């Protein structure tokens with residue numbers, strides 16, 4: 001199996017690049033943001049709980065997202081690998097992910113961390129908010145809270161994987177194609193060294 005984490009602040013291009021990477025490498029895409037938004041659309045109890053937090057730019061509780069990922073891993077026994085997008089976002093989520101993958105006799109192979117300046121993040125998210133209908137993209141205050149949550153709780157997840165030498169930083173500003181090529185180069189390099 002080949003398992004990859006696409007890491008970075010909100011608006012850094014995780015969702016955008018994930019779509020292209022899963023098509024190229026045949027990985028199963030697990031985006032906790034997408035799963036949560038689908039729960040909200042379906043009006044489930046979990047969706048209702050998540051919506052009020054997401055609308056304020058806050059993280060959803062660890063237990064909720066960990067449950068979602070555990071279930072997604074169980075429902076995809078045939079996957080040749082996973083692309084984790086927007087997960088893990090706390091050290092507790094990272095510890096659990098490592099344990100869940102160890103149960104499946106696999107592990108994270110690489111963490112690709114997109115680096116984008118704060119002003120560019122705000123610009124992209126406000127721009128997406130004009131058309132996406134996403135309530136967490138509508139104003140600068142909510143976007144600011146999301147970036148603060150990232151700095152407070154999520155940035156440290158990179159240190160967790162740095163300790164085991166798995167993090168590669170990728171400049172996340174430039175054209176989508178340019179960034180995609182850099183991500184592909186790193187993945188291909190890693191796949192070669194696995195053989």
Ligand code: B4P
Nearest residue numbers: 010011012013014015016032033058059060086089124128
């Ligand atoms: P996510 O769905 O993960 O949303 P995100 O971080 O905003 O998206 P992403 O980074 O993928 O967006 P992208 O840059 O592709 O999370 C939403 C919320 O869900 C969180 O705030 C939290 O409340 C909750 N949540 C999710 N996972 C959780 C977890 N594990 N634990 C707890 N809570 C969790 O796109 C942004 C824009 O940039 C787009 O418009 C795109 O077109 C544009 N863009 C992308 N690349 C570009 C480029 N190179 N140049 C110019 N624009 C670009």
